[in-house]
Amino acid sequence: MNKLREKIEQYILRVEDHWNAISVEKQRLMTKVFFGVYVLITIIVIVNICVTKDQRSNTISINHIDGISKKPTEKGSKHNEIVNSSTKK
Template sequence: MKKLRDKIENYVAKVESRWKVLSVERQKFLTKVFFGSYVLLTIIVIISVFISTSQRSNTMSINHIDGVSKKSIKKDSGQNDAVEPFIKK
């Protein structure tokens, strides 16, 4: 775990030093590009959610899970015969 943390700290220090080497104008430009990409992605997701929820055919169906065995699983132990299940009537 300590090796992983050291690798991450070294990577962050390397990236930070590369960031500081860039000119201030370049840092501002890259910050604007990253922020603009984030805003564009957020708008696309919001529009996608709005479109998918506004459709009239948007219904939720609840079905049983396929692939699950309907047989009850019984373990081979001597206690299964001795203990009766509690059934509320």
């Protein structure tokens, strides 16, 4: 666990050194671009949610559950005792 922490700390220090090596003007430009992309993605997600919400109907669809076995249960099975013990009779 300590090795992982040390590797993460070394990586963060390398990235921070690289960031500090960039000129202040480039740092500001990159920050503005990253923030602009973040705002654009946020707006797209909000619009997508509003559009899909308006298109959906407010009805709940209840369907039959497929995949339940039609085989009769075995009386002496340990698995059935565990499963049936929690069901209401």
